[in-house]
Structure formats: structure tokens, C-alpha cells
Amino acid sequence: MAQDGYRKPLPTPSPESKRYWDGCHNHELWIPFCRNCQKFYFYPRDFCPACFGWDIEWRKASGRGRVYTYAIQHRAWHPGWQDEVPYVTALVQLEEGPRLYTNLIGVDPDPAHVHCDMPVEVTFEDITEDVSLPKFRPV
Amino acid sequence: MTPTDRDKAALYKRVAIVGADESDEIGIVPQKSTLQLHAEAARNALEDAGIALSEVDGIFSAGSAGWSPTLQIAEYLGIQPKYTDSTSVGGSSFVIDVEHAAAAIATGLIDVALITHGESGASGGRRGGSARPALDVQHPSAQFEMPYHVGGAPTHYAMACMRHMYQYGTTHEQLAEIAVATRKWAMLNPKAMMRDPITIDDVLSSRWIAYPFHLLDCCLVTDAGGAVVVVSAERAKDCKKPPVWVLGSGEATTHQTITNMPDLTTTPAAISGPRAFAMAGVRHEDIDVVEVYDSFTYTALVTLEALGFCKPGEGGAFVSGQRTAPGGDFPLNTNGGGLSYTHPGMYGMFLLIEATRQLRNECGDRQVPNAKLACVNGTGGTLSSTGTLILGAD
Numbered sequence: 001m002a003q004d005g006y007r008k009p010l011p012t013p014s015p016e017s018k019r020y021w022d023g024c025h026n027h028e029l030w031i032p033f034c035r036n037c038q039k040f041y042f043y044p045r046d047f048c049p050a051c052f053g054w055d056i057e058w059r060k061a062s063g064r065g066r067v068y069t070y071a072i073q074h075r076a077w078h079p080g081w082q083d084e085v086p087y088v089t090a091l092v093q094l095e096e097g098p099r100l101y102t103n104l105i106g107v108d109p110d111p112a113h114v115h116c117d118m119p120v121e122v123t124f125e126d127i128t129e130d131v132s133l134p135k136f137r138p139v
Numbered sequence: 140m141t142p143t144d145r146d147k148a149a150l151y152k153r154v155a156i157v158g159a160d161e162s163d164e165i166g167i168v169p170q171k172s173t174l175q176l177h178a179e180a181a182r183n184a185l186e187d188a189g190i191a192l193s194e195v196d197g198i199f200s201a202g203s204a205g206w207s208p209t210l211q212i213a214e215y216l217g218i219q220p221k222y223t224d225s226t227s228v229g230g231s232s233f234v235i236d237v238e239h240a241a242a243a244i245a246t247g248l249i250d251v252a253l254i255t256h257g258e259s260g261a262s263g264g265r266r267g268g269s270a271r272p273a274l275d276v277q278h279p280s281a282q283f284e285m286p287y288h289v290g291g292a293p294t295h296y297a298m299a300c301m302r303h304m305y306q307y308g309t310t311h312e313q314l315a316e317i318a319v320a321t322r323k324w325a326m327l328n329p330k331a332m333m334r335d336p337i338t339i340d341d342v343l344s345s346r347w348i349a350y351p352f353h354l355l356d357c358c359l360v361t362d363a364g365g366a367v368v369v370v371s372a373e374r375a376k377d378c379k380k381p382p383v384w385v386l387g388s389g390e391a392t393t394h395q396t397i398t399n400m401p402d403l404t405t406t407p408a409a410i411s412g413p414r415a416f417a418m419a420g421v422r423h424e425d426i427d428v429v430e431v432y433d434s435f436t437y438t439a440l441v442t443l444e445a446l447g448f449c450k451p452g453e454g455g456a457f458v459s460g461q462r463t464a465p466g467g468d469f470p471l472n473t474n475g476g477g478l479s480y481t482h483p484g485m486y487g488m489f490l491l492i493e494a495t496r497q498l499r500n501e502c503g504d505r506q507v508p509n510a511k512l513a514c515v516n517g518t519g520g521t522l523s524s525t526g527t528l529i530l531g532a533d
Binding site: 008009010011012013014017042043069070071072073075077078080086089090091099101102103111115116117133135 | 285293294302
């Protein structure tokens with residue numbers, strides 16, 4: 001069951017991203033790692049976008065990172081967010097390197113309280129029986 | 140900067156823009172379909188060139204005309220071109236189309252390229268349907284961005300701008316300088332939609348759209364068509380008006396989604412710009428007039444940095460003191476730009492039209508005196524793609 005009245009778009013996992021979304025479902029952040037580059041990358045694909053090597057594995061990320069940048073949304077462009085403006089969209093740079101597009105929660109949507117390089121950690125929001133969305137909150 | 144023989148051999152002065160015009164009406168035009176806007180603009184640009192539609196053997200367009208814009212437009216116009224190009228990399232596409240047309244002409248595949256644009260950005264939604272194909276649900280943006288936000292350009296450009304402000308100390312006031320200066324140009328352009336003067340305080344007190352953008356940091360949403368005609372140097376000899384030469388060009392793409400943008404504080408113009416300047420063999424201080432995509436005030440600011448008119452992080456200081464306004468020493472977006480003249484969704488076409496008019500000395504009150512060299516830069520997607528052109532008059 002989806003949360004009552006949930007009207008925002010839900011992710012539809014692809015074969016390449018299923019491991020990521022399964023991880024989120026268990027409230028763990030798993031991201032792909034290139035054995036050749038010895039680096040993490042995102043979003044998931046069967047190969048590393050830096051070297052086009054196909055020798056990859058999945059590793060559990062710390063869930064910690066920093067706000068690379070953000071914006072405060074004052075306009076709902078989609079009915080799902082109608083009752084939530086203003087809210088914060090952000091790119092979080094994980095300790096492991098890759099950036100995730102996300103929402104910051106647990107913080108006032110006010111530039112006095114949000115800033116770039118602010119330390120944050122992942123938290124999971126259960127949306128349906130199958131889907132949990134990783135979001136981030138200040139540490 | 141001296142162009143190498145190879146650079147010059149590529150496309151230097153091989154083709155010229157010989158026709159350029161908008162559709163009969165631009166602004167809010169609900170009574171015209173997007174294809175009507177294409178056709179009017181095509182007719183007007185061909186008349187401007189003194190070339191018949193029957194001579195067009197290559198057609199170029201992007202967006203707003205179904206899954207294959209050039210198929211639809213060619214059919215609608217009633218022509219059977221032997222070369223089509225529907226390059227779709229956002230609002231920069233039309234600028235990039237000039238380079239693609241130049242390549243096709245320089246290699247002898249075609250003689251006359253028609254690049255058209257028509258888009259009902261303001262009125263199309265009210266007619267129902269969508270101008271753009273729906274996204275596959277497994278697309279990276281649908282999976283990893285849209286669950287957190289739907290809304291596109293203002294959000295993503297705002298995030299890029301925020302990083303620039305954080306990293307370099309760029310201020311809201313500096314961004315507002317661009318909105319105010321661009322409006323002053325629009326006040327001199329009878330075709331511009333927004334012609335009332337604004338102040339920096341007006342920009343700063345306009346409502347937030349996506350912080351750090353105020354309403355007046357954001358471009359218009361309009362209906363408009365535009366077209367340009369590009370021909371070989373030989374064919375350019377007997378057109379109605381003097382040729383506007385393509386002296387240099389460059390194209391670059393670095394990502395699609397904002398999440399995957401390598402460095403949010405620059406644009407691919409840092410790649411396409413140097414190539415265009417090198418091909419043209421000109422320096423920044425030689426340029427008389429600059430037309431760059433201003434989807435947001437920030438887009439114009441960061442593009443000036445990426446093109447090398449100033450150093451990274453110095454764009455705010457560069458545009459201060461109304462330097463880019465009429466009478467300033469850096470004429471920028473002299474038609475009033477996407478911010479105040481028109482912006483139907485993809486704006487690149489209108490950069491070409493204005494640069495052509497400036498180099499032909501056709502701009503009346505807003506004419507930059509003795510404009511001989513123009514730099515044009517289109518930006519598309521989420522700061523994803525750029526096309527840079529150096530255009531010159533004889």
C-alpha cells in the first residue's frame with residue numbers, strides 16, 4: 001500500500017538498478033563499484049562510465065555525505081508537491097564520491113539553515129510496500 | 140589566437156547565413172499552431188534571403204513537431220529534402236544546426252539549408268497533448284530525479300547557480316544586473332514582450348521561483364517561430380543581402396541530467412567556445428556583440444565565464460555596473476534575450492536571428508555601432524550541451 005494520498009512519481013527499477021532499489025527497501029544504500037577504477041559510480045549500469053569496464057560489484061555505502069548544492073522549491077510544478085512547497089532539492093555528494101539527487105528533510109527550507117558542504121546522512125522514507133526512497137537530513 | 144590550418148580548413152568562411160526572421164507574430168499566439176509558426180518563419184527567412192523554397196535541399200529542426208521534427212516540417216512545407224537533421228540536444232540545437240549545415244554544405248552534400256523553429260510554449264499546453272515525447276519510466280531521470288522533484292529547468296539551473304554562488308561568492312545583485320540590462324535592450328526592441336523598465340530592487344523583490352532564482356531571474360514562456368537560411372559561399376554571392384559568414388564553430392556535450400554534470404559551475408561552452416574562437420582566428424577583445432542563451436540570469440553569467448570573456452568566478456564582477464546594457468562596453472543579448480524578448484521553450488534560433496541582424500546593421504535603436512564580429516552561444520538541456528559560433532560581416 002502506498003502512503004495515503006501519495007501522488008508523486010515512483011521509481012520503476014530497471015534490471016540494472018534493481019539492486020539499488022532492493023537495498024533502499026532494506027534501508028541500506030548499495031551502489032555500484034568499478035573493480036578496475038577502484039571507484040564508486042552512479043547511477044547504476046552494468047559497466048563503469050569512467051572506463052567502460054564491465055567488471056563491477058555492489059558495495060554498501062556509508063550513507064554519509066555533504067550537500068554539493070541545493071535549491072529551495074517555491075512552486076509546485078506537479079500536483080504531488082502542491083501541499084509541500086517550499087521544499088529542498090539537493091545534490092548530495094556521498095563520502096564514496098558519487099552524487100545523488102534527493103530531498104533534504106528535517107531542516108527548514110530556508111537558506112539560513114541549508115548550505116553547500118553541510119554534512120548530511122541518509123534516511124529512508126517508506127512509500128509503498130516495495131519502494132523506499134533515500135532522502136538526507138543534517139547530521 | 141592563431142587558428143591551425145586544420146581548424147580553418149574545417150568550416151572557416153565556407154558558408155554564410157543569408158536569411159533570418161521570426162514568424163509574423165511572436166509572444167502569446169494561441170491562434171497559430173507550432174507548424175504555422177515554422178512555416179511563417181521559413182517563408183520570412185527565405186524572402187529575406189531572396190531564395191525560393193524549391194532551392195532548399197537540407198532541412199534542420201528540433202523539438203515541437205512530433206517524433207521526427209524534420210519529417211513533419213518537410214511534409215508540411217511540401218518539400219522532399221535530400222538531407223535532414225533533427226539534432227535534439229535542447230535549446231542549443233539550432234545553433235549546432237548551423238555547424239551541421241555548414242558541414243553538409245562544405246562537403247558538397249547540399250547547397251541550401253533551412254533551419255526552422257516553431258514552438259507554442261505558452262499556448263501549447265492549453266491545447267492539450269505534449270510537444271515532447273514522454274519519458275520511459277526506467278530512464279535515469281525518471282528513476283533517480285523525478286521521485287524527488289518534477290519541474291525541470293528552473294530547479295536544475297538554480298542548483299548550478301547555488302554552487303556558483305557558494306564557490307565564488309556570486310550575489311543575487313550581480314545576477315539581477317543581467318535581468319535589468321537585458322530589459323533595457325528589450326525596451327529598444329519593438330518585438331520584445333517585456334518593455335517596462337525594471338530595477339535591481341524589482342528583481343530582488345520579485346517572488347521566489349526556485350531559490351536562488353527570483354521570478355525576474357527566469358526567462359519568459361512564449362509562442363514563437365524563427366528560421367535561418369545557410370548557404371555556400373558561392374550561393375551567398377547573389378542573395379538579397381550581404382552574407383553573415385560563419386567564421387568559427389564549436390559544439391560540446393558533457394551530460395544530460397544535472398546529477399551527472401561534472402562541474403556545476405561551468406558549461407560545455409568551455410569546450411565549444413575555444414574551438415570556435417580558434418577556427419575563426421579572433422580574440423575575445425575583437426568581438427563587437429555577444430548573444431548567449433539566457434534561460435536564467437545565471438545562464439548568461441556562467442556562459443561569459445565558460446566562453447572566456449572573464450575568468451571562472453569573475454562573471455558577477457564582470458556584469459556589474461550595467462556593463463552589458465545599451466551604452467555599456469559589452470553589448471549582450473541585444474534583442475532583450477529570453478529574459479525579456481521571447482522564449483518559446485528552446486531559444487537558440489533567436490540568438491542567430493539577432494546576431495545576423497546586428498551584423499547587417501538592421502537593428503535601429505538597439506544597433507551596436509559598426510558591429511562586424513558576433514559571438515553566439517546556445518545552451519541546451521540542463522546546461523548539458525552548447526553550440527558556439529563566431530559570425531562575421533565583410
